[in-house]
Amino acid sequence: MARYVLAADYTLMTDYRGVPLATFFSCIPTDHWYSRLVYRILADPPKLDAQGQPIRAPYGLRKIEAALVKAVGRDQVVVADPGHLERYITEDTEVVGLHTMDPLGLGPVSMSFTMGGHLTPYTKAKFLELAQKAQRPDRKYKVILGGPGTWQFDYRQGVAESLGIDHLIYGECDNKAADIFERVAHGDAPPVLRYTNRDAPRVEEIPKILGPTMHAMNEVMRGCGRGCEFCEVTLRRPRYMPLDYIGDELAVNVRAGETSIQLHSDDIFLYKLENWKTFEPNEDAVRELFQYVMDQPGVTHCYPTHGTVSAAVTNPGLIADLSRIIRAAPDKWIGIQSGIETGSPRLSKAVLNRKAAPFTAEEWPEIVVQGTEILNRNYWFPAFTVILGLPGETPEDAWMTVDLIDRMEQIPNNHFITAPLTFVPVGALRGEEFYNLDEMIDEARFNIAYRAWRHVVLEMDQDLWRLTKLPLAVRAMVVATGRIGGRYILDIVRRYGSHRGFRIREPATSVRQAEGHTVSFPAA
Ligand code: SF4
Numbered sequence: 001m002a003r004y005v006l007a008a009d010y011t012l013m014t015d016y017r018g019v020p021l022a023t024f025f026s027c028i029p030t031d032h033w034y035s036r037l038v039y040r041i042l043a044d045p046p047k048l049d050a051q052g053q054p055i056r057a058p059y060g061l062r063k064i065e066a067a068l069v070k071a072v073g074r075d076q077v078v079v080a081d082p083g084h085l086e087r088y089i090t091e092d093t094e095v096v097g098l099h100t101m102d103p104l105g106l107g108p109v110s111m112s113f114t115m116g117g118h119l120t121p122y123t124k125a126k127f128l129e130l131a132q133k134a135q136r137p138d139r140k141y142k143v144i145l146g147g148p149g150t151w152q153f154d155y156r157q158g159v160a161e162s163l164g165i166d167h168l169i170y171g172e173c174d175n176k177a178a179d180i181f182e183r184v185a186h187g188d189a190p191p192v193l194r195y196t197n198r199d200a201p202r203v204e205e206i207p208k209i210l211g212p213t214m215h216a217m218n219e220v221m222r223g224c225g226r227g228c229e230f231c232e233v234t235l236r237r238p239r240y241m242p243l244d245y246i247g248d249e250l251a252v253n254v255r256a257g258e259t260s261i262q263l264h265s266d267d268i269f270l271y272k273l274e275n276w277k278t279f280e281p282n283e284d285a286v287r288e289l290f291q292y293v294m295d296q297p298g299v300t301h302c303y304p305t306h307g308t309v310s311a312a313v314t315n316p317g318l319i320a321d322l323s324r325i326i327r328a329a330p331d332k333w334i335g336i337q338s339g340i341e342t343g344s345p346r347l348s349k350a351v352l353n354r355k356a357a358p359f360t361a362e363e364w365p366e367i368v369v370q371g372t373e374i375l376n377r378n379y380w381f382p383a384f385t386v387i388l389g390l391p392g393e394t395p396e397d398a399w400m401t402v403d404l405i406d407r408m409e410q411i412p413n414n415h416f417i418t419a420p421l422t423f424v425p426v427g428a429l430r431g432e433e434f435y436n437l438d439e440m441i442d443e444a445r446f447n448i449a450y451r452a453w454r455h456v457v458l459e460m461d462q463d464l465w466r467l468t469k470l471p472l473a474v475r476a477m478v479v480a481t482g483r484i485g486g487r488y489i490l491d492i493v494r495r496y497g498s499h500r501g502f503r504i505r506e507p508a509t510s511v512r513q514a515e516g517h518t519v520s521f522p523a524a
Contacts, residue, residue: 002076002088003092004094004097006096007082007085007088007099008101010122010130011127013056018470019464019470019478022042025043025122026121027112029114030125032488038488039122041478042485052081055256056213056214057214063174063209064099065210067176068178095141095181096142098144099146100145101149102121102149103149103152104127104156104159105123105124107149108385108423112422115492142184142185143167144169151232167192171194172236173193173199174206203239203240209249211256212258220246220263221268222236223238224236225270226270226308226355227353228351229352230390238270246289250296250299254298263289263293265306267311269311269318270311271286280315283315286322287321294327310357310371311371312375313367320378336380338383341386343365343404345365368404369408381416384419385419385420385421389423395443398442402451419456420448441500443503450497450504456489457483
């Protein structure tokens with residue numbers, strides 16, 4: 001039986017029936033029956049292989065698995081079904097490794113959906129369930145925890161111990177995993193291991209995945225460099241995976257039947273960046289990357305995880321070329337996550353640093369509008385984030401973000417969503433206060449949240465059916481659930497505002513509404 005058992009919580013192991021952007025629903029509250037219904041329908045259980053292990057696992061966990069298999073052999077490492085972790089733990093188990101993203105519900109999306117942590121998001125509930133299953137009364141094995149969400153234990157001292165977690169691992173450690181597990185198994189590791197960006201592995205030290213990943217994710221780069229103050233990613237040294245490395249990894253997903261590959265990138269348009277002054281994309285390298293991926297046998301679609309709109313404005317021809325390479329079309333859009341964060345030129349200058357580069361930070365709102373129009377014109381569907389409560393944000397700044405959403409809704413045939421996030425003190429702003437919703441929200445910030453969610457519901461009504469590829473009956477159920485879920489979140493926001501006495505500033509009539517695509521929203 002295996003020495004090392006790896007697991008991630010249920011929210012990281014469901015594929016949400018392949019519904020675009022449904023992963024956001026992992027952050028909805030568990031506290032109401034209707035949210036439980038939405039979650040139950042959308043979050044289907046992980047599919048298992050003949051050995052009872054999940055067919056797909058989070059990309060980060062696959063990296064740790066690969067490093068361990070290389071060191072101790074395939075039969076000594078298992079990935080567990082999170083619903084039954086206890087069944088994978090045997091007398092031979094030496095270490096149980098938990099991979100986490102948002103273990104205590106302190107991530108920006110969860111904080112936004114749960115009224116600043118008053119409610120309990122699924123991410124937290126499912127993590128706590130997993131942590132409990134990792135325990136046995138007479139256990140001899142150790143429990144360790146790593147992954148992008150480990151930072152949350154810095155803000156909740158004593159919680160790791162109370163959950164029976166023996167070691168916390170911070171930072172990138174793909175190349176050190178075997179050594180860490182060995183030391184932990186032999187009782188030679190301190191309770192906390194912190195790896196800094198100086199310790200981060202070089203590309204050739206990062207093991208290739210051995211099994212398929214959630215959402216067919218394949219990493220193409222790490223790090224960014226645009227320098228936004230609230231961002232951890234920008235602190236990482238930029239590294240780019242070479243094409244043959246990417247090809248080997250995506251073949252693992254293709255062999256599992258995946259045809260649409262998610263290219264994980266902190267800013268895809270910075271792949272193999274050469275001009276660090278202007279941040280203008282290395283067009284040849286980005287084009288070559290997409291062409292290479294689309295040329296791989298079995299691949300019919302691909303899309304990046306993240307990218308910045310500035311590149312669309314500096315290089316609209318590149319966006320058009322990529323759409324042609326991916327064969328994007330009115331019924332085949334390219335999703336991309338992108339940060340707006342604020343519509344205020346002043347705040348943009350203060351915290352977004354080089355996000356608008358090569359344009360000035362003050363031009364940021366204009367860049368967002370132009371970039372969205374260019375992306376949409378080429379069948380790109382951006383999922384934007386806006387942040388409530390960036391340090392130094394005034395009501396005037398917040399109203400400018402509302403204005404920006406207004407302007408974006410005026411773009412003809414616009415397609416985007418905006419997820420409002422509450423400020424979380426990470427990156428260079430680590431140590432600043434968490435955004436305390438009750439104390440810090442005002443009418444302007446409330447309107448950002450409301451208007452952002454209102455647009456999400458509008459998109460769900462217009463596009464969810466078209467963009468969801470599922471058998472008819474499942475599709476109908478999922479689309480109805482998504483629409484109800486979107487309205488549910490909007491209703492939480494609206495009731496909260498009404499309770500606080502905030503007025504809703506209604507939007508100017510958008511082009512889409514003027515064209516007759518109207519939807520009803522709850523009255524304020
Ligand atoms: S552009 Fe995105 S990834 Fe890059 S530093 Fe800013 S927030 Fe981070």
